[in-house]
Every structure is written in structure tokens, then in C-alpha cells.
Amino acid sequence: MVALSKDRPRHTSQAPQAPQTLKVLWLVLVASYFVIPLLATAVFSLQGPHGQYSLAAFTEELSKAAFLRSFLLSLRLAGETIVVSIVLMVPTAYWVHLRLRRARPLVEMISFLPFVVSPVVLAVGVENVFRKGPSWFVGSPNVLVAVYVVLSFPFLYRALDAGLRSVDIRTLTEASQSLGVSGPGTLGRVILPNLASAILAGSLLTFAIVMGEFTISSLLLFNTFGVYIDYVGTNQATGAAALSLISFVLTWIAMGGIALALQRRGAGRQFMIGGR
């Protein structure tokens, strides 16, 4: 009996050990692929002109008016893009799920287009299409919102699509209508609150895209945050590294928000399976 009880734990604890080590090793390898360049950038951004380490590059960049201008511009564009995208996408995705189910593959295919069309082609296309538009739109960074809405389309639509799939949209809509709510009212009072996490996830992705976008704003000659980082990089390498890290931290804050949103959506899906 004693021999048996001693053998058993040894046997069970040894068996999974080898794959566990492999898993950890693999994770370390993958993590280093991302962490080493970041560390290198961080170390470089902290290097002073005489080889000493300091936060000079960060404080210098953060104190420049041009930084604040470009950062606030990108922030405004991100906000506007998110609002326009939600206003356009939420009713569209809802309607496609509720009434135009057969159109869903088509909309999904369209949502891939921004991945297929290169940003350069998109910028040239935008310039041609909006050439005769009003100056408050074409002559200002506002035109970027139109492009960013297209760029963020796949991300927001997919997040909404996942959100709409996780709830029984038809039954909720009909339940709401039977209780006296009109069609648009149902969207606002019932559907939107239940898509909050999906909308949040799509919005954060949109935010991250707009804050880091460079190609289109550069081609259309607007000085967004991405363009500013590139400009600084040509004059002061450590400053560009510092700005890249700042941008990176902002993006990670956005990603953290997405993770939280997804966690909450997981709880919603559990409900749809049927509760306990």
C-alpha cells in the first residue's frame, strides 16, 4: 500500500512536466521576439548625447507644442472616426443580422476590402473622389475621418458581428416590440446596451489604428501623430524612440480595454447558452 501511494504521485507529477517546460520555453521565445526590440527602443530612448541615461528625450518631446498639436489632432480624429463608424455600422450590422441574413457573406467580404486595397491607393482614391468637395472637409484633416472609417470598418464590423452573434437578436427585438417599443427605440433601448462591450472593443481598435496611422495622412499632407513621429525620427532618433514608446503605451492601454470588454462579453455568451 505504501509503495503504491508513493509511486502514484511520482508517476502523475512527472508525466506532464516535460510538455510544461516546453510550453514555458516556447512562451519565453515568443515573448523575446516582441520584448527585445521594445527593450532596445526603451534603452535607446533613454540614452543622452554623452552616453548617460536620462528621461530628457521624453520630457523634451512632451514639452513641444508640435507634439501636443499632432497628438490632439489624432485624438480628435480618432474620436470623430469612432462616432461616425458607430453611427454607420451599428444600425447596418443590426439590420443585416435581423433582416438581411443572406447579405451577411457579402458584407463580410466587403469588410475585408480595406485589407486588400493598399493605403497608398486609398489615399489617391480619396483625393480624387473628394477633390470637388467643400473646403472645410477636403482642405482640412476632416477628410481623414472618411478614410479612417473605411480603414476601421473590418475591425468594428467584426466586433459588432461577434457581439450580435452572441445574443438572440431576433427574439430580443421581438420581445422589445411586443412590450411597446418601436424599431429605432429597440435599437437604442435594447440592442445597444447589449452590444456595449462589442462596440467598446471595436472602438478601441479604431482608436489604436487612427493614433498610429501614417501613410494616408502623410500622402494627404496632414500632420497627425504618426507623421510627427516620423518627422522627429529624421531629426532626433532618441526623440522618435521616446514617442514610439508613448504611442506603444497608449495602444496597450487600448488593448487592455479590449481584453476587459471581451471578458464581459464572455459572460453574456454564457447566458445565451441557457443559463444554469
Added chain:
Amino acid sequence: MTRMTSLVLDGLHKSFGSVAALDGLQLDLAPGELITLLGPSGCGKTTALRIVAGFQGPDAGSVILDGRDITSTPPNRRDMGMVFQSYSLFPNMTALQNVEFGLRVRRRKAPERRTRATNLLEMVGLPHIASRYAHQLSGGQQQRVALARALAIEPRVLLLDEPLSALDAKVRLTLREEIRRIQLELGITTLYVTHDQEEALSISDRVAVMAEGRLQQVGTPREIYSAPANDFVAGFVGLVNRIPCKVTHPGSGLVEHGKARLRVPGTTDLPVGANTEILVRPEALVPIDHGGSPDSQTDESTLGGMVVASSFLGATTRLWIHTAGGSVVAADVPSSKGAQWMAGTAVTLRVTPGAARIVNTSKPGEPPDSQEQAPPSPGSAKSRPDQRREHLTTARG
């Protein structure tokens, strides 16, 4: 208080492509009445309910509520409460908020909303779960809250679309009794949809049996069960034995199944030698003795045969008997007496007077064509005796 409302479904037609989901459905609901639309999947019962709710429009016909045509009224203005088959509570709201929702839409004041919602949660037996979200409730609790939510707006008509089908058997039984209790208490006109015949018979004032978009029979549960209007109703509602017979003495109501002579009503106009079927419920076939030889005939309106299998059903035991005439029929006996009818035992079955009905008569020399005339009948005990026996717990002697 709930208003007493009448509802008329007047000649409803609805097609999906080439398939007719509803073909002239005509149904009147009296104020305070609970009518169940009963039928197999695809018979059009849910389509009818959705047309009444306003979620679909009919191709022809109209829905009339208290004498007013509401066919083109949008669902949010019909004043009808609905409980759905799938769980429909709003996931972002608590149970109390769900019940309050319709009252909030109607701009009722907060204290009134709260009082009414709390009272309704008490009525459905769930005062303690007011602050829970849908994912924290069981399926049965969710459907109770959905019922309370539908009743909160004091609807003119209550619509229930298979509200119990997702629940387990025990909860289903309890909840259907509660639904009926509340319906009677409030006196609310109710249209209930189900494919479960036991549920329909137990809960309804009247049952409307549907098949292929058409109404087959409307009647009280007792009428539907004991006097089915046609072959389909007989086969769908409850289990029924189909016994092939030949008309021998139409004037005196005698038909023959093998050597057995059975007396049934409705043979007067039939030709001698016509093939027909009689329908008999399992409880109307009473084993009266061990019968000696399976071929022996003791009396008129008795069938000789041999027990081939038995199924224990709790209070009753179902015997499967191979008759001398070559059919397999089911007969229900009290389980206290079930043990004496072992497989291999010869038995004589008495057909309860007045319990057999004649259907599907064809010309002499032609077989009766019941399966062509009617949709598949799950309650038929005769149609495929061999297959049926495969699913039984047999006690072969």
C-alpha cells in the same frame, strides 16, 4: 385589471415561396379563453402566432381584436404580451428591470412600476430573484420572469410560443400548471402554441389541431381526444390503434378483423366487402382473460391475440399484442395487473362499446389508404409494428 378581449383570426393565408404555411386559418377566441394551436413542426402554428403578434403579415385574411382590424398595426401598438420559445430576457437588465421595462416604455411612474413588477414576480413565485440578471437564472426562472414581463403591460391578449419546450420535464409540468392558474386568475385571452399534445390537453379551454397550414379540428380537450374529427387528429393526439377490417354486415355495424367480429358505428352506407380501418385508443382495449389459444374468439367485439411485449409507463403498463388478424395493437392496463400479461401469454381483448371509430374505407378489393390521405401520424400503433417493437422493453417468455 386585465381587459376581456376577443380575438378573431379571419381566413389567414401565408406562403413562404411555394410552401403554404397557412391556408385559410379561421379561429375565434372568446374573451378570457385559452386556445392552444397544436400540431407537428411546420404545420403553421407559430406562423399564425407571429401574424397575431404582428411580426409577420398575412398574404390574405385579417386579425381582428375586439371587432377592430389590426392586421396592419405594428407589433408595438398591438398591446399583446408574448412569451417566446427561446429565453428572451434582456441580458443587461435584472429580473425586476425586465418586468418593469414595458411599464417604463409606457412612462408609468417609478413607484407604480416597482409595485406592479414586484407583485408580478410574487405571482410567478420569484420574489427573491428580483435583483438577478438573466444569466444567473435557470431556464424555468427565466420563462417565469418572461411571463411576468409580458403580463406587466396588462396586455389585451397573451401569446405563448412553445414557452416550455426548452425546459426539463418536471419544470415543464409545474410551469404549465402555473401558466394556467395565472391565466384563469387574470381572465386574459390567451393563444398558446405547442407541439406537445399532453400540454395542450391539460392547459386549454379549447384545442385547435393544425396540419399543413389547415385547421383540422377545434374542440375541448375531451372532444379532441375522444371524438377526433379525422384520421390525422386521431393519430396526432394520443396513441391510437389502427386495425384493418372488412365490412361484412353494414346494416348491423359489423366488420371483421381476421376471424374477429367487431361492432362499430358508421357502416350503414358502406358496401359489403369494403376494406376499412377502425381506430381504437389503447385504454379502450381491455384484456379480459388469458384466452386459451391466440386464435380463439370468445365474443363479438373481442380480439384474440398474444402479448409480444410490454412497456412499464408508471401507473399503467402498455401491452403490445399481436392479434389473430395479423396486426400489432397496444392496450393499456393498470400496472398492478401488468405482471400477469407476460410476453407469450394468449389474451382476449374486449373493445369498449362506442370507443371504436371507422376511417379510410376503400372499395372492395382495394386496401385502405390512410397514410396517403393524412400526414404521418406519430400516434399510430399499427403502421410499422416491427420497427415499433425495436424500441420497446420486451419481456419475451
